Amino acid sequence: MEEASRHGKESCIGPFLVIPQDVNSSIDSNPTSIDESSNVVLRYRTPHFRASARVLVPPMACKETWTVGWIQACNHMEFYNKYGTKGMSSWELPDLRDGKIQAISDSDGVNYPWYGNTTETCTIVGPTKKDTKFTVSMNDNFYPSVTWGVPVSDSNLPQLSSIRRDQSFTTWLVAINQATAETLVLQTIRWRMQLHIEVDPDKPLGQRATLREPVAQEQPHILGKNEPIPPNAMVKPNANDAQVLMWRPKTGDAIVVIPPKY
Numbered sequence: 001m002e003e004a005s006r007h008g009k010e011s012c013i014g015p016f017l018v019i020p021q022d023v024n025s026s027i028d029s030n031p032t033s034i035d036e037s038s039n040v041v042l043r044y045r046t047p048h049f050r051a052s053a054r055v056l057v058p059p060m061a062c063k064e065t066w067t068v069g070w071i072q073a074c075n076h077m078e079f080y081n082k083y084g085t086k087g088m089s090s091w092e093l094p095d096l097r098d099g100k101i102q103a104i105s106d107s108d109g110v111n112y113p114w115y116g117n118t119t120e121t122c123t124i125v126g127p128t129k130k131d132t133k134f135t136v137s138m139n140d141n142f143y144p145s146v147t148w149g150v151p152v153s154d155s156n157l158p159q160l161s162s163i164r165r166d167q168s169f170t171t172w173l174v175a176i177n178q179a180t181a182e183t184l185v186l187q188t189i190r191w192r193m194q195l196h197i198e199v200d201p202d203k204p205l206g207q208r209a210t211l212r213e214p215v216a217q218e219q220p221h222i223l224g225k226n227e228p229i230p231p232n233a234m235v236k237p238n239a240n241d242a243q244v245l246m247w248r249p250k251t252g253d254a255i256v257v258i259p260p261k262y
């Protein structure tokens with residue numbers, strides 16, 4: 001099956017074998033925790049998304065180098081912080097928001113296209129005489145800070161009234177030939193993180209925020225049919241460097257509070 005996607009090239013590596021029951025993915029069952037210890041920002045920590053896969057690479061006849069690991073892209077991002085009747089701040093990915101791209105890389109910003117280079121990838125250098133077996137794993141969660149006061153004002157007056165977040169990701173288990181860039185998609189996972197925190201800014205610090213539904217996250221879906229990796233999921237910039245913080249007042253024009261890093 002994988003052979004079909006190899007464009008009829010002479011194969012040095014036996015067909016990749018990824019045992020389906022050995023690809024695991026879940027989002028931890030603990031709810032998002034909220035930290036009100038700072039009088040400048042509210043912090044929250046979402047449960048972790050996790051993925052792991054046991055991979056078996058059959059003996060390789062040739063002198064080839066393959067890296068197997070996880071690549072992740074963000075497909076959708078809504079991340080709004082409401083400040084009563086004043087307006088809202090929002091983290092946005094302009095090209096994704098405007099439909100110019102389908103997905104944006106969620107790489108660590110160093111090891112493109114990979115999500116990371118510790119547990120997330122494994123590199124096999126051929127020729128090898130025996131099966132090579134290993135596990136690659138990754139995890140992701142959000143741990144942001146949101147100012148209690150309106151971001152564009154000098155006032156520290158707490159006005160934050162709610163936080164809403166809805167983000168979707170695709171995570172691929174991929175094998176890439178280092179010399180030819182030949183790419184095999186071995187598994188595709190889709191997942192989503194949704195969050196709603198209600199805030200009463202008039203209450204004392206420590207008593208303001210309440211987590212609303214969904215308290216538990218929808219579990220990831222391991223797809224029965226792989227999806228191709230869109231080009232922007234493989235290259236710079238990543239979501240961290242491309243995101244902008246906007247202030248969107250109830251009336252008047254939007255303001256860029258934090259421009260993109262790249």
Ligand SMILES: *[C@@H]1O[C@H](CO)[C@@H](O)[C@H](O)[C@H]1NC(C)=O
Pocket residue numbers: 021022023024052053054135
């Ligand atoms: C997948 O989960 C099962 C059951 O918890 C576990 O036995 C197995 O080792 C896991 N596999 C991987 C690759 O993490």
Ligand SMILES: *[C@@H]1O[C@H](CO)[C@@H](O)[C@H](O)[C@H]1NC(C)=O
Pocket residue numbers: 110111117118
């Ligand atoms: C991971 O990437 C960093 C940054 O490029 C590099 O310094 C480090 O040596 C790499 N680690 C491994 C295990 O490849």
